Amino acid sequence: MILDQIVEDKKIRLKEHKNKTSPDEIRRMAEEQVKIGSSFYDALKKDQISIIGEFKQASPSLGKITSKINLTERMEEYNASVDAISCLTEEDHFLGNIDYLRTIRKQTKLPILRKDFMIDEYQFYEAKAIQADAILLIAAILDDVMLKDFYQLSTELGLDALVEVHDEREMERALKADIKIIGVNNRDLRDFTIRLDTTKRLSAMVPGDKVFVAESGIVTDEDVLFLKECHVDAFLIGRAFMEAEHPKELAERWKKL
């Protein structure tokens, strides 16, 4: 499965990162950071629907999405219309980079989610050092012990954690670990098919005190209306915004629907 390949490539990248900035140094950098971004949790836990606008240049399912985007113009639109930013920092499959997140940080006080494949403590200190406000934990690549330990480490570092699940079993694991922010990825990572019905199916399991996020495959008004019926707190939107000339228009329309 693609996740196995991504994790293998991530291990190689991790070695490179650790050679460039040692674990001791990255911890020191993390400790020195003063928080700039607002709370990711608070941005999603509102009465109205929230939108997380993603920056991603490519993905395994879509290939290259954009040629060259004007980051400053995009950030002006995101700053005026979305509630949080998601920034891919994975290099090999999404063409992301931690420097990309650093650049975005300079242009916003909105909370930033570091979207990556977190498999090692080092990445959490790195996320803090580059001034991310939240990280993604993918249940499919973490066992229960790793999920618990990484969640605790995130909390200790003042990072919110969005825990991503794909099915009932992973949802049960997230609930058992008492995770506050749970996202359902509608993309089946075995064949990349999108089924928004996954959010609907799993919504029945989510207690009202959780922040519930629908991720992936949200591109039309009908998609937004369907997911609003599933009582989600937030949408995470990548492709539709990256391909739109003006993501602000889409975000404003979808909030009002």
Ligand SMILES: O=C(O)c1ccccc1NCC(=O)[C@H](O)[C@H](O)COP(=O)(O)O
């Ligand atoms: O999108 C992929 O191909 C993919 C493959 C393997 C792991 C994760 C993948 N996607 C990451 C995401 O979660 C999406 O970037 C995010 O939910 C936004 O999705 P979309 O709005 O469909 O671009």
